[in-house]
Amino acid sequence: MEKKRIVVKIGSSSLTDDEGKLSIEKLREHVDALASLRTHGHEVILISSGAVAAGCMGMGYLSRPDTVVDKQSAAAVGQSLLSQAYADECKKHRIVAAQLLLTKDLYKNANATISKLLERNVLPIINENDSVSAEELTFGDNDMLSALVSGLVHADILMILTDINGIYQDNPRTNPQAQKYLHLHEIPDELIDATSSDSSTVGTGGMKSKVEAARTALAFGVQVFIGSGTGSEKLVDIFKGKGDGTYIGVKTTMSV
Numbered sequence: 001m002e003k004k005r006i007v008v009k010i011g012s013s014s015l016t017d018d019e020g021k022l023s024i025e026k027l028r029e030h031v032d033a034l035a036s037l038r039t040h041g042h043e044v045i046l047i048s049s050g051a052v053a054a055g056c057m058g059m060g061y062l063s064r065p066d067t068v069v070d071k072q073s074a075a076a077v078g079q080s081l082l083s084q085a086y087a088d089e090c091k092k093h094r095i096v097a098a099q100l101l102l103t104k105d106l107y108k109n110a111n112a113t114i115s116k117l118l119e120r121n122v123l124p125i126i127n128e129n130d131s132v133s134a135e136e137l138t139f140g141d142n143d144m145l146s147a148l149v150s151g152l153v154h155a156d157i158l159m160i161l162t163d164i165n166g167i168y169q170d171n172p173r174t175n176p177q178a179q180k181y182l183h184l185h186e187i188p189d190e191l192i193d194a195t196s197s198d199s200s201t202v203g204t205g206g207m208k209s210k211v212e213a214a215r216t217a218l219a220f221g222v223q224v225f226i227g228s229g230t231g232s233e234k235l236v237d238i239f240k241g242k243g244d245g246t247y248i249g250v251k252t253t254m255s256v
């Protein structure tokens, strides 16, 4: 298998249980899958959401808060829990993990650090620095952050993992008849217009922010997958073109 540079983005919805709390079981499965992708020789960078969700309980919030300061405070509590959980699970695979908390205005400064970490076989784990990100200058969700990082590091592939198995013509939670796109060559304006920003209870941006991110990544020459999966081989399967989701792009790095 040819070595590729792969950015994997994991949304809050794929890291939490039914009550919206951080699920160590789910996080463990993601780390197992990331480890397998690395074992196949690929360079892997992780963009992980989940700080706000992970911090809600410690802050005494019963559900995801609405105000910026409440979300920022929950993220401050949750980011350290998230980072510790990744470090613990990575250690089981003898993987050293690094944490990078980026902001929209300064994210490009991380380029050299990410390159050095990859050179030393360290797994970069990136999130937005929620606690200091000003409302008018925030990514808000990590979809666009993952697309911009993919461009910055000249990634070959961006895999966006979420709680739904691809892009549908309409939100399948409200319209069960909606049809799924298996493969898209590009993201037309009509698709962005038709895609909803309705998200899960823990996520932000819904499918709209993911298709917008996919369009940005495509413009950088990065092939994109949006979908879900289970088990330690799910990322390798996505790479092989056997993922449960939507493949986007004209290149054939992933054997779609």
Ligand SMILES: Nc1ncnc2c1ncn2[C@@H]1O[C@H](COP(=O)(O)OP(=O)(O)O)[C@@H](O)[C@H]1O
Pocket (backbone or CB within 6 Å): 010, 011, 012, 013, 014, 141, 161, 162, 163, 164, 166, 167, 168, 169, 170, 171, 172, 173, 194, 195, 196, 197, 198, 199, 200, 201, 202, 203, 204, 205, 206, 207, 208
């Ligand atoms: N056209 C669509 N196709 C698929 N999912 C959609 C669509 N429109 C809205 N959604 C919603 O997007 C949600 C995923 O977005 P989000 O909650 O932000 O996830 P994440 O936390 O992984 O970023 C799904 O649970 C689904 O309900």
Ligand SMILES: N[C@@H](CCC(=O)OP(=O)(O)O)C(=O)O
Pocket (backbone or CB within 6 Å): 010, 011, 012, 013, 048, 049, 050, 051, 052, 053, 075, 127, 128, 130, 140, 141, 142, 143, 202, 203, 204, 205, 206
């Ligand atoms: N940076 C935030 C991400 C916010 C968010 O909900 O993102 P996502 O789940 O990717 O839609 C966090 O870690 O909670």
